[in-house]
Structures are given as C-alpha cells and as structure tokens.
Amino acid sequence: MSLDKLLRLSTANFSASLALLSLTSAVAIGGILAYWVFRSKEAKTIPIGHGWWGKGKKPLSEDDQIHTFTITTSDEEIKDLHARLDLTRYTDPLEDSHFNFGFNSTYLKRVVSHWRNVYDWKKQVAALNQYPHFKTKIEGLDVHFIRVCPPSRENQKVVPLMLVHGWPGSFYEFYKIIPLLTQNHDGVAFEVICPSIPGYGYSEAPQKKGFDSVAAARIFLTLMERLGFSQFYLHGGDWGSAITTNMAQMKPDCVKGLHLTMFFPRRNFKMSLSLVIGRYLPFLVGFTREDVRRIYPYFQKNVWQMLEETGYMHIQATKPDTAGCAVNNSPVGLAAYILEKFSSWTDMKYRDLSDGGLERMFTLDDLLTNVMIYWTTSSMTSSMRFYKENFGNLINRLDFKTGVFVPTGLAAFPNELMHNPKVWAQTKYRNIYSYTFMPRGGHFPAFEEPQLLADDIVQFVKKVGKI
Amino acid sequence: MYLTLFLTYIFVLVALALGGLLLFIFQRNRKQVLKTEDGWWGPGAPPDAQEDVSIHPFQIKTSAEELQDLYRRIDQTRPVLSLEDSQFNYGFNSQYLQEVVSYWRNDFDWKRQVEKLNQYQHFKTNIEGIDIHFLHVKPKRVPKETEVVPIIMVHGWPGSFYEFYGLIPLLCDPSERDNLVFEVICPSIPGYGFSEAPHKKGFDSVCAARIFHKLMKRLGFQQFYAHGGDWGWLVTTNMAQLEPKIVKGLHVNFAPPSKPGLSMVLSLLLGNRFPKLFGFNGVDIQRLYPCMEKQVVEPIKETGYMHIQATKPDTVGRALNDSPVGLAAYILEKFSTWTCNDFRNLEDGGLTRKFSLDDLLTNVMIYWTSGCITSSMRFYKENFAKGLYQPHSKMPVYVPTGFACFPKELMHTPKLWVKQKYHQLKSYTTMARGGHFAAMEEPQLMAEDIRTFTKMIEEK
Numbered sequence: 001m002s003l004d005k006l007l008r009l010s011t012a013n014f015s016a017s018l019a020l021l022s023l024t025s026a027v028a029i030g031g032i033l034a035y036w037v038f039r040s041k042e043a044k045t046i047p048i049g050h051g052w053w054g055k056g057k058k059p060l061s062e063d064d065q066i067h068t069f070t071i072t073t074s075d076e077e078i079k080d081l082h083a084r085l086d087l088t089r090y091t092d093p094l095e096d097s098h099f100n101f102g103f104n105s106t107y108l109k110r111v112v113s114h115w116r117n118v119y120d121w122k123k124q125v126a127a128l129n130q131y132p133h134f135k136t137k138i139e140g141l142d143v144h145f146i147r148v149c150p151p152s153r154e155n156q157k158v159v160p161l162m163l164v165h166g167w168p169g170s171f172y173e174f175y176k177i178i179p180l181l182t183q184n185h186d187g188v189a190f191e192v193i194c195p196s197i198p199g200y201g202y203s204e205a206p207q208k209k210g211f212d213s214v215a216a217a218r219i220f221l222t223l224m225e226r227l228g229f230s231q232f233y234l235h236g237g238d239w240g241s242a243i244t245t246n247m248a249q250m251k252p253d254c255v256k257g258l259h260l261t262m263f264f265p266r267r268n269f270k271m272s273l274s275l276v277i278g279r280y281l282p283f284l285v286g287f288t289r290e291d292v293r294r295i296y297p298y299f300q301k302n303v304w305q306m307l308e309e310t311g312y313m314h315i316q317a318t319k320p321d322t323a324g325c326a327v328n329n330s331p332v333g334l335a336a337y338i339l340e341k342f343s344s345w346t347d348m349k350y351r352d353l354s355d356g357g358l359e360r361m362f363t364l365d366d367l368l369t370n371v372m373i374y375w376t377t378s379s380m381t382s383s384m385r386f387y388k389e390n391f392g393n394l395i396n397r398l399d400f401k402t403g404v405f406v407p408t409g410l411a412a413f414p415n416e417l418m419h420n421p422k423v424w425a426q427t428k429y430r431n432i433y434s435y436t437f438m439p440r441g442g443h444f445p446a447f448e449e450p451q452l453l454a455d456d457i458v459q460f461v462k463k464v465g466k467i
Numbered sequence: 468m469y470l471t472l473f474l475t476y477i478f479v480l481v482a483l484a485l486g487g488l489l490l491f492i493f494q495r496n497r498k499q500v501l502k503t504e505d506g507w508w509g510p511g512a513p514p515d516a517q518e519d520v521s522i523h524p525f526q527i528k529t530s531a532e533e534l535q536d537l538y539r540r541i542d543q544t545r546p547v548l549s550l551e552d553s554q555f556n557y558g559f560n561s562q563y564l565q566e567v568v569s570y571w572r573n574d575f576d577w578k579r580q581v582e583k584l585n586q587y588q589h590f591k592t593n594i595e596g597i598d599i600h601f602l603h604v605k606p607k608r609v610p611k612e613t614e615v616v617p618i619i620m621v622h623g624w625p626g627s628f629y630e631f632y633g634l635i636p637l638l639c640d641p642s643e644r645d646n647l648v649f650e651v652i653c654p655s656i657p658g659y660g661f662s663e664a665p666h667k668k669g670f671d672s673v674c675a676a677r678i679f680h681k682l683m684k685r686l687g688f689q690q691f692y693a694h695g696g697d698w699g700w701l702v703t704t705n706m707a708q709l710e711p712k713i714v715k716g717l718h719v720n721f722a723p724p725s726k727p728g729l730s731m732v733l734s735l736l737l738g739n740r741f742p743k744l745f746g747f748n749g750v751d752i753q754r755l756y757p758c759m760e761k762q763v764v765e766p767i768k769e770t771g772y773m774h775i776q777a778t779k780p781d782t783v784g785r786a787l788n789d790s791p792v793g794l795a796a797y798i799l800e801k802f803s804t805w806t807c808n809d810f811r812n813l814e815d816g817g818l819t820r821k822f823s824l825d826d827l828l829t830n831v832m833i834y835w836t837s838g839c840i841t842s843s844m845r846f847y848k849e850n851f852a853k854g855l856y857q858p859h860s861k862m863p864v865y866v867p868t869g870f871a872c873f874p875k876e877l878m879h880t881p882k883l884w885v886k887q888k889y890h891q892l893k894s895y896t897t898m899a900r901g902g903h904f905a906a907m908e909e910p911q912l913m914a915e916d917i918r919t920f921t922k923m924i925e926e927k
Contacts, residue, residue, distance in 0.1 A: 055551075080543070087540065089788050091841040093781060094668045095510075101848060102782030209550050311775030311783075318771040321549055322558030322800045326786035326793020329544050333786020333793075340782045381547045388557060 043402045046249045051215050053198065053206035054140025062137055064226060069133040069144065071202070073125050077376060081331055085116045088332045099343060099356040103336035107355045111339070112332055114364050124369045128172065135202070136226060138219045143195060144202035145223065146171060150182035150189035159461060160229045161190040162220065163446070166238020166262075167383055168338040170201045170373045172366075173447045180454035188462065193227065195220055197239060197386065201373045205382035212389045213239065214399060217246035221254065230254060233461055237261035237445065239386065246399055248406045257433070257464040259409040259457050261445050262416055265424035266400070274423065286423035290437045294412075294419035302418060309344060309417070312337075316387035324381025334380060335371045342367055345443035347415050361448045409434040409460030411453065415442035434460045498865045501708035501858060503677050508657065508665035509596025518593070520685060525589040525600060525661070529581050533836060537791055541572050544792045555803060555816040559796035563815045567799070568792050570824050580829045584629065591661070592685060594678050600661035601654035601682065602628055606639045612646055616921055617688045619652045619679060619706075620906075623697020623721075624843055625798040627660045627833045628653040629826075630907040637914035644915075645922050652686065654679055656698060656846065660833045664842030671849045672698065673859055676705035680713070692921060694718040696906060698846065704888075705859050707866040716924040717864065717889075718917050720871040720905050722880045724887065725860035731884055735762070745883050750872075750897055754879035761879075769804065769877070772797075776847040784841030794840060795831045802827055805903035807875045821908045863887075869894040869920030871913065875902035894920050 052058040093105045131146045150158060161181065163174045171194040181190040196203035197216055206215075220243065224232055233256050236244035241260045248255040265271060274285035275298060282292045295301070315323045327334040343356035350357030358367065374380050394400075408429040412419065414437075422435040436456050441449040507513040549561040591598045609615055618638070620631050631653050638649040655662035656675050665674075679702065683691055693714050695703035700721040707714040724731055734745040739756045742748070747755075755761060775783050787794045803816035810817035818827065834840050868889040872880070874897075882895045896916050901909040 084543070084789070087536075087789065089838055091664075091781070091784065091788060091838065092666070094845065095666055097668055097781075101845060102779035103785065105781060105785075108785070207548070207551055209553060307774075308778050311771075311778040314767075314774040315771030315783075318768050319558035319800065321547075321553075321561060322796050323771075323783075324547065325559065325561075325564070325796040326790040328547060328790075329540075329793055330786040330789035333789055336782050336785040340779065378545050378547055385550070385557065 043398070044405055045252060046214065046246065046399045046402050048218055048221075048250050049214065050139075051210070051218070052140045053208050053211055053215070055207045058140065062140070064137065066134050066136040066226065069135045069202070071125050071128050071133065073121055073376070078121055081121075081375070082116060084329075084331050085112055088112065088330070098354050099340070099351040103340045103343075104354060104356065107358075108332065108336055110355075111335060111358075111364060111368075115331075115335070115368055119365060119368050121372060124365065124372065127175075128369070131175075131178065133202070136223065138222050138226075139215075141198045141206060141219070142204040143198060143219060143223060144171075145193055145195035147227070148178050148182055148192045148194075150184070150191060153184055153189070155187055156184055156189050157187055158189055158191050159465070160193065160224075160232040161457070161461075162193045162195070162224060162232060162234050162244070164195065164220065164234070164236040164240030164243050165197070165200070166236070166240045167200070167386065168341055168370075168374070169238065169444060169447070170370055171196050172370050172373060173444060177446045177450040177454050180450055181457065185458045185462075188458065188465075190233075190457075190461075193224070195223060197243070197383075199382035199386055200379055201377050205379065205385075210389060211386070212393070213242040213386075214246050214250075216243045217250055221247055221251055224254070231256050233257045233259065233457075233464075235259040235261075235457055238443070242390070245404055248404050248408075249399055249402055252406045255406045257407045257409065257461060258404065258429075259411070259460050261411045261413060261453070262443070263410055263420060263425055263429065264418075265420055266403075266427040268427060271424055271427065287421050288437075291419070291421040294414060295421070305348060306418070309348075312341075313387060313391075316384040317391040318388065320381060320384035320388050324384050327380050328378055331371075331375050334375055335368070337380075338371050338374065339367055342444065345415075345417060346448060347442055361442075366447070404429045405431050407431050407433045407464045409436075409456065409463075411436050411438055411445070411456045413438045413441040413443075413445050413449075415440075417443055433463050498711065499862050500711060501673065501705065501862055503673055503709060505595065506667075506669075506674055506677070507596045508667050508670060508674075510666045513596060520592070522590050522592040522685065525591045527581050527584050527589065527661070529577055529836070534577060537577075537835070538572060540789070540791050541568055544568065544790070554814050555800070555811040559800040559803075560814060560816060563818075564792065564796055566815075567795065567818075567824065567828075571791075571795070571828055575825065575828050577832060580825065580832065583632075584829070587635065589661070592682065594681050594685075595674075597657050597663040597665060599654060599657065599663070599678060599682060600628075601652055602635075603686070604635055604639050604651040604653070606641070606648040606650060608641065609648055610641050610646075613641055613648055614646060614925065615650050616647055616925070617650045617652065617683075617691040618917075618921075619654070619683060619691055619693050619703070621654065621656065621679070621693070621695040621699030621702045622659070623695070623699045624659075624846065625801055625830075625834065626697060626904060626907070627830055628655050629830050629833060630904060633910035634906045634913055637910055638917065642918060645918055647918060647921060647925070649917075649921075652683065652691075654682060656702065656843075658842035658846055659839055660837050664839065664845075669849060670846070671853070672701040672846075673705045673709070673857075675702045676709055680706060680710055683713075689713065690715045692716045692718065692924075694917060696720045697903065701850070704864055707864050707868075708859055708862055711864075711866050714866045716867045716869065716893075716921060718869040718871070718920050720873055720913070721876060721878075721903070722870055722885050722888070723878045724880065724884050726855065728887055730887065734881070734883055745881070747881055747883070750874075751879070751881040754874075755881065765808070766878075769808070772801075773847060776844040777851040778848065780844035780848050781841055784844050787840045788838055791831075791835050794835055795828070798831050798834065799827055802904060805875075805877055806908060807902055821902075822904075826907070864889045865891055867891045867893045867924050869896070869916065869923075871896050871898055871905065871916045873898045873901035873903075873905045873909070875900075876905070877903050893923055 090105050131148045133146050135142045135144050165173050174194050178192050181192055199205040234244040241262045248258045278285045278287045279296055327337050343350045343358050445453045587602045587604045591600050622630050635651050641648050658664040693703035700719045707717045738745050738747050739752055803810045803818050806821050870885050886892050898912055906913050
C-alpha cells in the first residue's frame with residue numbers, strides 16, 4: 001500500500017470515526033436534554049379546582065363568618081340512646097372464636113353495660129367543650145373545627161399546626177396530644193387547629209356526589225386562609241394523611257412541613273423488585289433491619305392480613321348507603337363496627353383475645369366518646385361515602401401520580417396497617433426531612449401514644465424551621 | 468449376550484410405559500368420592516345418650532309483642548338522605564327505602580303471611596346436635612301412571628325456603644306435559660331462618676350437605692334429585708360429590724367455576740376471536756366480554772358484602788339484628804341489583820318490577836324474626852376461610868347435571884366451563900329471562916326446566 005493511499009484511508013477512517021462520534025454525542029446530548037426537559041415537566045402541584053356541596057343550587061353569596069359552636073346534648077338524646085341499648089338482640093359468638101369473626105358478642109355485652117350504666121355523656125360533652133369549637137361555611141358546607149392557642153409566654157414562637165383525623169376516628173383522637181403540643185418546647189409552641197372532615201361528626205355532610213380528599217383538602221386550605229394563616233404545618237393519619245398530602249400538593253408554598261403517620265408510596269416496578277430482593281439482600285435496596293422485620297413475611301402480613309381486614313373498605317367503597325343504614329339505627333351495632341377497628345388496628349394479635357385487647361391502650365370512656373360523636377350526629381353513612389368517592393375514580397386521580405415536595409416527616413409505627421420503608425416513601429415524598437421508627441403504637445397513635453407522636457412532630461418542626 | 472441385555476432393557480421400558488399408561492387411565496376413570504366425617508354443632512360436648520332422631524311438626528308463629536317490637540324499631544329509624552342523583556349506585560336509596568318502610572309499617576300483614584308460610588307442612592329434626600327445619604310437601608293428587616319424584620331444594624343468601632313457594636305448586640301438581648309429580652323437601656341451611664345455628668366453628672357447605680343427606684335418609688329416601696342456586700348450588704353439588712349413587716340428578720342455576728383452569732383462561736383470552744373453538748355462542752360473547760368490565764370491575768363493585776361477611780360476620784351482623792330497616796336495606800339491595808344490575812340506575816332500584824313487596828318483606832321477616840342474620844353471614848367465613856382449594860372444589864361431579872342459564876345471573880358460565888366441573892352435563896338451557904333469584908322471579912321457567920331435565924334422566 002502506498003503512503004498516500006494509507007493516509008487517505010486513515011483520514012477517511014478518521015472522518016468516519018469523527019462522524020460517528022459526533023452523531024453519538026448528538027444523540028446522547030439530545031437524549032439527556034429531552035430527559036431533563038421531560039422530567040422538569042413532571043407536575044409538582046395539583047390543580048386547586050372548585051366545588052359546591054350544599055343542597056340544590058349554589059346561592060349568589062355565601063356567609064364566610066366564623067361562628068362559635070358548643071356541643072350540646074339533652075335528656076331526650078340520652079333516653080333514646082338507652083332505649084336502643086336496651087333493645088339489643090345479641091347473637092352468641094361461636095365457641096372459641098374470640099375476635100376472629102369480628103367483635104365478640106360476649107365482650108360487647110360488657111361494653112354496653114358500661115355504656116348504659118356508667119358512661120356519663122353529659123360529662124364527656126363538657127370535656128369535649130373544654131376547647132373552643134367553631135363552624136364556618138365553605139363551599140356550601142358548615143365546617144366544624146376546634147382551635148387551641150397556647151398560653152402566651154415570653155420567648156415563645158407560636159407555630160400553626162392543623163391535625164386531620166381519619167375513619168373511624170374524629171377530632172377527639174387528638175384530645176390527648178393537644179395539651180402536649182401547646183406546651184413550650186424550648187421556645188416553640190403550637191397553635192392547633194383540628195377540623196372535622198365534611199361528613200364526619202359536626203361538619204355538615206356533602207349533598208352532592210364527588211366529594212373526595214382533594215375537595216376536603218381545598219376546603220381546609222380555605223379554612224386556614226380564612227383564619228389568617230399564610231403558612232402552617234400539617235399532620236395527618238388515615239384519611240387525614242391523604243387530605244394533608246393533597247393540601248401540600250395544592251399549595252406547597254403555604255405548607256411549611258407535612259407530618260404523617262400513615263403514608264403510601266407510588267407503586268412502581270422498582271418497588272416490587274426491592275420487595276423480592278430485600279428479603280435476602282436488604283442493604284442492596286435500602287432496607288434497614290427494622291424494615292425487614294416489619295415487612296416480611298410479606299404475603300402473610302401485607303396480602304392475607306389486608307384481605308382479612310379490608311372487608312369494611314370494600315363494602316364502604318361500593319355500597320355505603322346500604323352499609324350505613326343499620327349502624328345508624330343501632331348504637332350497639334355502631335359501637336361494634338367502630339371499636340373492632342380500635343382493637344385490630346392497634347395490634348393484629350388482639351384478634352385472638354376474647355376482649356380484643358380494647359382496654360389495654362384505651363379507656364372505655366374515650367372509645368365510647370368517639371362512638372358517640374358518630375352516633376349523635378348520624379354521620380356514619382356520610383363518613384362511609386368518603387370511601388366510595390375516593391376509590392371510585394382511581395384511574396383518573398392526578399394526585400396519585402404527583403409527588404410531594406414540601407418538607408415531610410414520617411413516623412412509622414410498628415403496628416400500623418402497612419409498613420412502608422423510607423426508600424418506598426421517597427417515590428412519592430421527595431423531600432423527607434425525618435423518618436422515625438417508632439418503638440410502639442398502631443393505627444391510632446395520637447390516641448394511643450400521644451407523647452411519642454408529639455415528640456416526633458416537635459423534632460420534625462424544629463428540623464424544618466432550623467429552630 | 469448383548470442382544471439379550473438390550474431386549475431386556477426394551478422389555479422393561481415398554482412394561483413401565485404400559486404400566487404408567489394403565490395407571491393414568493385407571494386414575495382418570497376412578498370416580499372420586501368426597502369424604503367427610505361426622506360433626507357436632509350443638510353447645511358444649513356431644514352427650515353420651517343416643518341421638519334423638521324423631522321428626523316434629525313445626526308451625527311458624529307470631530305474636531302481638533313481636534309486631535309491636537318491630538313497629539317500635541321501625542318508628543325510631545333515623546333516615547339519612549341519599550346524595551342527589553345517586554339512585555341505587557351508593558347502595559339502597561334512602562328516599563325509596565322510606566317508601567318500602569311505610570308499606571311495611573302500615574300495609575304489610577305479617578299474620579297473613581305467616582298463614583301463607585304455614586300452608587305447607589313444616590318440621591324440625593335434630594341432626595348432629597342442631598335442629599334442622601324443613602318443608603315437606605307431598606303431591607296432593609297423583610294421577611295414574613304418574614311417577615312421584617323426590618327432590619330436595621336448597622336456598623342461598625340472602626334468600627330462604629320462601630324463595631321456592633312459587634315453584635312448589637308447579638312441581639307438586641301434575642303437569643300436562645309429562646307424567647311426573649314431585650315430592651319436595653326444602654330445608655333451611657343451619658344458621659338460616661328456622662334451622663338452628665351451629666355453635667362451633669367450621670360449619671361449611673360440606674357439613675350442610677352431609678346433614679341434608681342424613682335428613683333425606685331419615686325421611687326414608689334412597690334416591691332423590693337435588694336443585695339449588697347461590698349457596699344451594701354448592702351444598703347440592705357437595706351432596707352429589709358425597710353420595711353420587713344417591714343423588715340421581717343435580718339441577719342448578721348458578722355454577723361459578725371453583726378453580727380457574729387452563730381451558731377457562733384460554734377461552735377468555737381467545738374466545739371472542741375464535742368462539743367456535745370453545746363452543747361460545749352469541750350469548751356467551753355478549754355476557755363475557757369486555758373482559759375487564761364484566762369479569763373484574765363488575766364483581767369488585769358487587770362483592771363488598773361478600774368480603775366483609777367472609778372476614779367479620781359478627782361485626783357486620785350486629786347492627787342488622789337490631790335495626791329491621793337496616794336489615795331490609797341490606798337484603799333488598801341484593802334483590803334489586805342481582806335481578807338486573809342496570810337497576811342500580813333507577814330511583815326505586817326496580818324492586819317491584821319482578822317481585823311484590825309482600826314477598827320481599829316476608830323473606831326479610833324470616834331473617835328478622837329468627838334473628839339469624841349473623842349466623843347466615845358466618846357461612847361465608849366458614850366456606851372461604853379455608854381457602855379456595857378445598858377437596859370439593861378440586862373434585863369433579865359425576866352425577867347427571869342440568870344447568871339453567873339465566874341471562875341476568877351474577878356470573879355467566881358458558882357450557883365449556885360448566886363441563887369442566889360437571890362431567891355429566893345432560894342439559895344446558897339458555898333461559899329467556901331471569902336473574903339470580905330465578906326460582907322466585909321466574910318459577911314457571913324454572914319448573915319447566917326441572918321437569919324436562921328430570922324426565923330426561925328418568926327415561927334412561
């Protein structure tokens with residue numbers, strides 16, 4: 001081969017290589033650019049929307065005043081309750097069935113006896129009224145809430161915090177934690193606002209279809225605005241978690257921090273894969289030892305157990321009007337329905353106890369006061385409808401596909417219904433400031449372990465506020 | 468020598484192969500029979516004394532107190548308005564429920580209905596520690612050359628023996644078309660209506676089947692036919708599996724496949740493209756597809772009750788046993804939706820299109836006056852708790868079977884799927900009308916099909 005031929009060849013090769021290199025680089029850069037553009041197009045907020053839930057047509061103007069509200073009762077109400085308690089027709093439980101077939105009838109008689117003869121509703125109402133209650137009309141509904149301000153102290157920063165309950169709970173779940181939050185924690189004290197979800201307790205129930213967690217979130221944002229708060233913290237569990245998450249997705253600038261006890265990841269392939277690998281190589285997928293202890297055996301804990309415990313969810317998400325009818329007329333039936341959850345969801349092992357372990361973590365008085373809130377307001381049916389409104393439209397829910405970018409604090413209680421490790425939570429909550437493995441507690445931590453929960457909220461807020 | 472070795476080798480292989488083949492054929496032909504053991508369902512331990520096998524006549528009774536208690540509870544109902552424009556899509560519509568309750572309170576005559584219930588002979592007998600209630604209806608008139616055929620008919624949930632009251636006269640009276648009259652036995656499943664509820668855990672459909680066999684034996688029947696829908700389908704199927712020689716023929720109007728086999732899955736995947744391959748006709752295609760909607764979404768929408776009853780029956784039954792209106796809403800919602808699921812879009816749920824309020828409320832009153840709602844629900848937990856792969860669900864049925872396919876039944880089972888379980892399917896009738904409570908809704912059609920099927924078997 002002659003030299004110039006060689007040179008020509010090598011030049012040609014060189015050009016070809018250069019061309020190839022340029023092409024590849026162009027594609028790579030183009031790809032990276034496209035990915036970056038596409039990624040940043042991922043929604044960081046959800047639309048706020050609008051709604052009106054009252055009866056008939058929306059009027060031209062709405063009263064936006066905040067009215068004080070006092071819970072009242074009467075002799076008639078108590079007499080009616082007692083008469084119904086006396087009319088109960090019990091069915092003997094199967095021998096040796098404990099709480100495995102649902103609320104044990106033998107133990108139920110004990111609860112009812114306390115309710116009928118010892119429980120003092122008038123005294124409980126006075127206890128409920130120890131904090132100031134209010135109502136205000138938003139989107140056609142009377143929204144109930146309590147507002148508790150810490151006593152004025154020197155060198156104290158008052159931080160607004162909204163607590164949102166779930167089902168079958170109520171604002172009453174927070175009565176033990178409120179005094180802990182309004183204390184002075186090294187210069188920080190909380191001003192606590194606890195609303196009732198519309199359709200629950202003293203908040204009016206929607207008359208129109210479609211009232212889901214996004215609607216509730218918008219209403220609560222309006223409430224905070226009406227109360228004069230431009231920035232605040234949120235805490236929630238159960239439905240409260242879904243609602244406060246939506247609030248953070250709607251107006252992230254207003255939500256300084258989001259603290260949750262129950263949270264769900266965005267399910268994806270990575271999560272399923274980590275489930276399989278995590279059992280044997282947890283460190284590889286970011287599981288801690290505690291995560292492994294809580295998740296596995298997966299099928300047993302998360303599939304079979306969930307199937308056993310979600311019958312109520314299935315019927316409420318499909319036929320709430322049917323499911324709610326009888327429980328709204330039988331206080332004993334209502335109590336069995338609600339208190340079964342306070343048993344199983346505090347600790348699944350309680351299903352094997354004849355008394356469901358109910359009085360181990362709660363007093364009958366506290367449990368019955370929560371039941372009475374549902375009973376006296378006839379709100380069980382409307383509370384159940386929330387399930388249908390939220391699950392009915394699963395495919396089109398934009399908020400499920402959207403992440404949460406406000407500072408988030410997650411408190412993982414060991415007996416919560418499902419355990420979600422930090423790596424899974426991160427698929428949805430992109431800005432996790434704290435993830436705490438709590439030593440004890442189940443699904444109703446504010447009720448069961450108020451000190452632990454309060455401490456975690458305080459440490460989270462201090463972290464976010466750099467206090 | 469090598470040749471000999473080689474031949475021996477071949478011989479052994481062939482012998483093994485033949486043996487294996489024979490074994491395989493033998494296994495297939497060996498008809499499996501369901502095994503069961505005796506049980507005891509009364510309170511405490513079974514007594515040492517001999518079992519009481521006497522049969523006592525039984526009359527349904529009511530009293531002024533019973534009615535007064537019912538009315539008091541109805542009057543203290545606290546209604547909650549249904550959402551605007553929701554019809555029956557959120558469950559039983561509250562506004563229409565008030566109409567039903569008003570009829571119940573002011574027009575429904577329970578005393579008269581009790582007389583109607585007592586028009587047939589009722590009995591009770593103690594089997595395995597619990598009192599079993601049943602109707603025994605003998606034909607009044609047996610013309611010459613007419614055969615009397617005994618048949619046991621088993622109800623389901625939330626039905627009762629009362630579902631068959633329209634069907635019984637059509638079977639017990641002679642017909643022009645054939646020379647058959649039936650002698651009908653209608654028991655109540657233990658835990659339902661006037662049959663005592665089991666006191667121990669574990670009472671499933673096989674236990675009910677075994678108890679009903681003992682009942683028929685006690686009544687002196689060596690062979691009989693069986694008919695059932697809903698749970699009755701499963702109980703009578705188990706009866707056929709327990710004693711295939713005694714159950715002469717099995718007639719069912721509900722046959723959901725117990726285990727999704729390969730052929731079922733394949734037929735679902737390819738059936739609408741190659742219907743002929745799976746024997747699918749137009750009706751099959753229309754009722755099975757679109758798959759996602761009809762096989763997944765619809766069942767999820769309608770099985771909430773099943774889920775909660777199969778897991779927490781004592782909880783959900785609690786309020787229902789105190790609130791008659793709540794009980795009526797819970798039960799009648801099924802009589803609406805399971806008759807035609809389009810009724811969910813009607814303000815009145817289409818309840819009175821196929822049934823009278825008197826009949827519907829009589830069925831509800833059976834649950835109310837006997838206080839059996841909780842024990843009726845436990846049957847779900849007992850049947851599902853052991854999982855889907857029970858011996859009886861894996862075992863085929865070898866008894867001659869007739870299947871009546873009603874268009875609005877909850878789940879459509881094409882012939883291919885029915886045959887997977889019922890190896891001797893003698894008739895598969897596509898009915899013109901009717902839903903899940905077919906015996907009550909279309910007694911004429913049902914009677915015709917039972918007669919045709921029975922005649923076919925008798926003539927063999």
